[in-house]
Amino acid sequence: MAGIFTEINRRFSAGSIPARFIYINVGVFILIKLLMIILRLFMKEASFLEYIEAPSSPTLLVRRPWTIITYMFVHFDFLHILFNMLWLYWFGQIFLMFFTGRQLGGLYLLGGIAGAAFFLITYNSFPLLKQFAANSFLAGASASVMAIVFAASFYRKNFTINLLLIGRVKLIYLAIGVLLLDILAITSENAGGHIAHIGGALLGILFAVQYQKGKDITGFINKIIDRFVNFITHKPTFRTYRTNKHFSQHKKQDTGDRSETDDEYLRRRNEENRMIDEILDKLKRSGYESLSAEEKKKLFDASRK
DSSP states (O other): OHHHHHHHHHHHHHSOHHHHHHHHHHHHHHHHHHHHHHHHHTTOOOGGGGGTSEESOHHHHHHOTTHHHHGGGOOOSHHHHHHHHHHHHHHHHHHTTTSOHHHHHHHHHHHHHHHHHHHHHHHTTSHHHHTTGGGOEEOSSHHHHHHHHHHHHHHSTTOEEEETTTEEEEHHHHHHHHHHHHHHTTTSTTHHHHHHHHHHHHHHHHHHHHHHTTOOTTHHHHHHHHHHHHHHHSOOGGGHHHHHHHHHHHHHHHHTTOOOOHHHHHHHHHHHHHHHHHHHHHHHHHOGGGSOHHHHHHHHHHHTO
């Protein structure tokens, strides 16, 4: 059993960003299903679901702010997660032809947040939906996936894909068709899901438009993720004595005689790794000649460490 988890961890660490998100979503899906089975055997309600789904009630959202993130990894039905993960895989690969894995990760989160925000605003604005606002919840990665689909579609409007029984079609036509279907289904039984799709799609379009202007709207959320990673990977005080020797060796090698705290060292190394990842993504997309002289130097220096 330990070997299985080791292999999963290895594949997760070596996988692309879309693959990692798929691993997380599938893992959460299996865990939820197991918990629901156990609760059903004891004839208990699965009330924990309300603490990981995004509510349309502003009062509940204030009391459970984490749900605006957790909901985008929550699925209950097999077909729901199957189609979401297939779209994430297929269009994630297309997205990575033009952008980096870090940008995909940031857009996944931003698209999910935009979908939840659009869901919250819409359910508390229109009389038809407002009557259900107190008891409506949102779950699934659809809004996040829509952000990725529309970002790629509107960034490269002439990009074509091959559809079964239809043939080659521009990706943007497929995206617009899906958006129209979601708009037409706003008053359906799954109104919340379709509304969230629209929110994610609009965020994806915003990303593409801003990126063409030279602005990356995923930058700030990736900085937040970096700080969070730095925080959880920072060694606790009671282990500092055991790790000081290790850190001091790196300090001598990387910074000479200048002293550096453990926290500064971790932040610097994470930033260096982030920059190298971006250079490698650019190398993969456009080739070695597309790199600037500074990027080539950084890549060369990293290869010697």
